[in-house]
């Protein structure tokens with residue numbers, strides 16, 4: 001049984017059909033990279049997996065259970081599936097520690113002491129033991145994104161979705177965030193990430209999924225997909241990247 | 246000529262100013278409470294509640310405060326409820342204040358970026374939790390300066406209560422003028438009193454604005 005199973009997912013914004021029948025299985029411990037051109041539907045797909053977009057058709061199963069449209073289903077989904085955003089979206093009025101503690105306390109009803117313990121553990125994990133009492137506006141972009149990762153991890157999700165987590169960062173801050181993601185992957189965390197860092201994807205991911213015009217156009221092991229793309233669209237995409245680099 | 250000295254004028258105005266302050270405070274506190282309820286109704290996502298609150302706000306923003314007071318003062322007796330000038334003034338100003346504060350606060354809530362809603366949702370929070378822990382604490386910080394600023398409008402708004410016979414600062418000024426025939430002196434003093442109440446509020450609002458910290462921009 002896969003951890004997350006997507007079956008025939010469709011999503012439109014008005015007239016614009018953005019997801020056109022997506023089937024995807026996410027296995028426990030798997031690290032998946034979603035790649036594709038701008039507008040191909042990568043973010044929409046991730047957001048749908050987290051319940052931030054309501055889908056028009058299709059089913060999402062988490063740990064063998066179908067996600068319905070009741071509020072409790074959505075909550076269950078989100079307890080299993082964490083998300084990290086391109087723009088960090090930290091809560092500016094709370095310290096790093098409070099950002100990470102809040103949901104375990106409020107949503108999971110942990111005691112303050114328990115929540116603090118989890119939060120400290122996660123902040124240490126992302127290398128921010130000395131920044132716990134800083135507010136987001138006192139942290140660099142890379143540090144903020146690491147807090148955001150710690151915040152998602154503190155809920156102990158079974159899958160972590162990462163949408164271009166380094167795209168909003170200055171180049172010199174990209175590596176500290178990628179290092180954290182790499183460490184998570186090595187520890188066996190299940191990850192689905194949208195990324196433009198092809199080298200990183202190649203090194204860290206088990207599976208590469210190429211999206212094109214709202215469909216999964218091609219997928220497979222990174223070496224294969226990069227070395228012999230089967231479709232001209234992927235060849236084009238990969239070639240375009242090489243050209244740009 | 247008159248038996249009123251300047252000191253008598255000031256003393257009597259000071260007594261009346263207490264009613265201006267009390268009326269302002271009452272309207273502000275009650276209006277704030279009603280405004281908060283309306284704000285929740287306005288943002289919770291029920292389209293009917295949203296439309297209703299919007300209509301309410303537009304009604305009060307689109308008519309003069311004086312008319313609102315007249316309607317409360319002369320309208321309620323028509324349906325069999327007799328109201329004293331004090332109750333009418335308080336009721337009218339409370340409604341007026343609630344409409345404006347709802348609108349000010351709605352702006353503050355909406356200035357909180359969509360990312361805050363999404364991040365908190367993705368962490369499993371429901372609407373009530375999002376409001377309580379994420380949106381309102383931030384909106385309130387942003388809201389304090391304009392809210393304090395608006396309190397000045399409420400203080401000045403209490404002057405219209407004089408027209409329905411409620412004896413606050415302006416009405417007292419009119420009464421003293423009728424006795425002294427010294428409108429310039431009396432209304433000059435009235436203006437000074439208003440200024441003494443309002444100016445510190447304006448200053449305070451400006452000070453608070455400079456102190457905003459840890460808010461998303």
Ligand SMILES: Nc1ncnc2c1ncn2[C@@H]1O[C@H](COP(=O)(O)OP(=O)(O)OP(=O)(O)O)[C@@H](O)[C@H]1O
Pocket residue numbers: 013016018036037038039040041042043044045
């Ligand atoms: N809320 C929305 N309303 C309307 N259209 C939307 C909305 N969100 C996304 N779209 C459209 O859906 C399409 C897919 O968007 P999506 O963000 O999923 O692409 P993406 O693959 O993540 O692109 P990028 O690499 O630029 O992030 C785009 O054409 C986009 O304009």
Ligand SMILES: [Mg+2]
Pocket residue numbers: 042043044163164194
């Ligand atoms: Mg995107």
